[in-house]
Amino acid sequence: MTLDTPIEFLKGIGTERAKFIRSVLGFQTVEDFLTFYPLRYADRSTVHKIGALQSSSENEIQLKGKITDVQEIAYGKGQKRLTAKFRDDTGTIELVWFRYSKWLQEQLPLNQEIFVFGKVNEFNGNFSLPHPEIEKDEKKAVSNSLLPVYPGSEKLAKRGLNNKFFQNIIRDILQQLPQMISENLPAELMKKLGIIGRLPAMFHIHFPNDMQHLEHAEKRLRFEEAFFFQLGYVLKKQHHKTTVIGNPFPKVGKPFEDFYQHRLPFELTGAQKRVLREIRADMKKPVQMNRLLQGDVGSGKTMVALLSMLIALGNGFQSCLMAPTEILAQQHFQSLQDLLDGTGVTIRLLTGSTKTADRRVIDDELQSGELSILVGTHAVLEDRVTFNNLGLAIIDEQHRFGVAQRARLWAKNKIPPHILVMTATPIPRTLAMSFYSDLDVSVIDELPVGRKSIITAHRKERDRLTIFRFVQDEIAKGRQAYFVYPLIEESETLDYKNLQENYVHICEF
Incomplete structure (x- = not known):
């Protein structure tokens, strides 16, 4: 058996069950079962007494006693439930099954010492235990004190795929695990971080001896997932910077210089200047820029975007700014148009509401190169929208656009345009490094002079x-x-x- 072994070859599954599991859970291989982690864990270390049960308990409990009576009770329209009287030396409780088979009814052990496990219900002062797990006394000695409880559903349970089924399947896999996996982290790193090996982690995430073993397993597997997730992004970023070419912008250009010297409405903050230097350094290289610009609302991201587009224009390239909604696109267009008034820089707005006649003008000006800056929504991605020489694409609130949509923007030029992604969503540095590690990150962390900071408060x-x-x-x-x-x-x-x-x-x- 290997991690890639199809699930139908696992003991207790077979062809038909495998087909059902694939359709419901999407499991294909042994590895899918191995990484089907428990939802929670049931503590089997304590045996409660029926006479000491408390109402409204949120926890599952374990009882030891005997089933003394089993009967079917009709209710509703043609429906039946199976009930059983369970006794210990302090009292009696009802076990009940609303969904059951003839096989279950026949297998219930009468007048034998057994353990039952489940969540207690109370109705009119009487306790009951719906759909309990049953374990015979002689098997109890080999049970763990913490047993896994896997995600389940009524659809799975009706086909016999209950928690006990998953426990047995995964226990069988774990017995052969040493031949299937090897350690994938250096010993020096594990020692430095105080994490356990991959093999014991897999054992203890499913069947921990105690809470300490479970915590060690969770720590190891969480680190492993985060480590390889981030490593993948680092490799992707390295590959991007060495293989994806971009148009170099060797000069700042006259449009930028004129605007910066004569039309800048306010002094840029230190953070805006720093971010501009980072963007400028990227765009000078013959490699596609792929940068995330983060800053609060009012921090001056739009001004940075405009100055970046003027650098592109100064090097003979067009730019576009894409927003997720028409309202936001109109706001960007209006503010940019006001700032560029009298400069001779052409800027237009393209949305789904743009009239056909206006679209023709935009199409012609884009293809001829007469139009320098296009602001728009998803309409920018349409095949009919073709640029003469797109050099810079700016995406506002990029999480609102899908991967395929952003890829279509890349295809708007023979050499992919430089990409600047903007967001006002505050992202902690460590999180940004993890989830945006394929991007270089710039942060505008100060507001313009006279701009008050935003206060966020939580009230009840x-x-x-x-x-x-x-x-x-x-x-x-x-x-x-x-x-x-x-x-x-x-x-x-x-x-x-x-x-x-x-x-x-x-x-x-």
């Missing part, structure tokens, strides 16, 4: 009236406020605040 439901009074005071000062709700109207399935109800509350205040 009990503070509602205080918030309303605060908003009322701010409005009295001539300021504005807005409320955002996750739902427009009340939902039967989602317990969230809704606009219609709370609009009335605000108006009544």
Whole structure:
């Protein structure tokens, strides 16, 4: 057996079960079972007494006793449930199955010492244990105190794929695991970080002896996943920087110099200047720039984007700025148009709402090279939109665009354009290094002079009236406020605040 062995060759599965598992869980190989980690763990180290049970317990419990009576009870329209009386020396509790087979009914051990495990329900002062796990007394000695509880569903359970099934399959795999996997981290690194080996980690993530073993396994596997995830991105970034060519922009150019010296509406912050130097250094090279620009709303990302586009223009290239919504695209276009007024730099807006006649003008000007800067939405990605010489593509809030959409932007020029991605979402440095490690990251970490910092505060439901009074005071000062709700109207399935109800509350205040 290897990690790549198809699941139908595992003991207890076979062809038909394998087909079902593939359709429901997507498992193809032994490795898929091995990395099917438990949802939680059941503590089998304590045996409770029926007479000492507490109501509303959130935890699963274990009882030891005997089944003394089994019967089917009809209820509803043609439905039946299976019940059994379970006794220990302190009392009696009902075991109940709403979904069961004739086989289960016949296999229930009467008047034998057994263990049952499950979550207690209480109704009208009576306790019951729905769909408990049953374990015979003689097998208990070899059981772990912590047993894995795997994700499941009614669909799986109806086909016999319950928690016990997954425990048995994975236990069989673990017995052959030493022949299937080898260590993939250097011994020096594991010693330095205090993490255990790959083999014991796989054993203890499924069947830990205690919480300490489980914690060691989780630490190892989490590090391994993060390490190889980031290593993959580093290799991808290295490959990009050595193989993906880009158009070099050797000079700053007259459009940039004129705007910077005579039309800059305010002094750039130190952070904006630093970021511009980083972008400039990238675009001078014959390698495609791939950079993430992060900064709060109002930090000056748009000005950095404009100055970057003027550098492209000074080197004979066109630029585009793509936003995820028409409203945001219109805002970018308006602010850029105002800044470029009187400079002679041509800029146009292209969205799904652009009229056909205007689109023809934009298409012609793009192809001729007359149009220097195009601001738009997804409409920019359409095949009919062709540039004369696209050198820089700027994407605002890039998480709103799919990978395939961004790839289509690359194809807008024979030599891929430099890519600058902008986001206002605050991303911790360590997270940015992990999830955006294929990008170089620039951060605008200071606001322009006179711009107040944004204060984010969290308040609870009990503070509602205080918030309303605060908003009322701010409005009295001539300021504005807005409320955002996750739902427009009340939902039967989602317990969230809704606009219609709370609009009335605000108006009544």
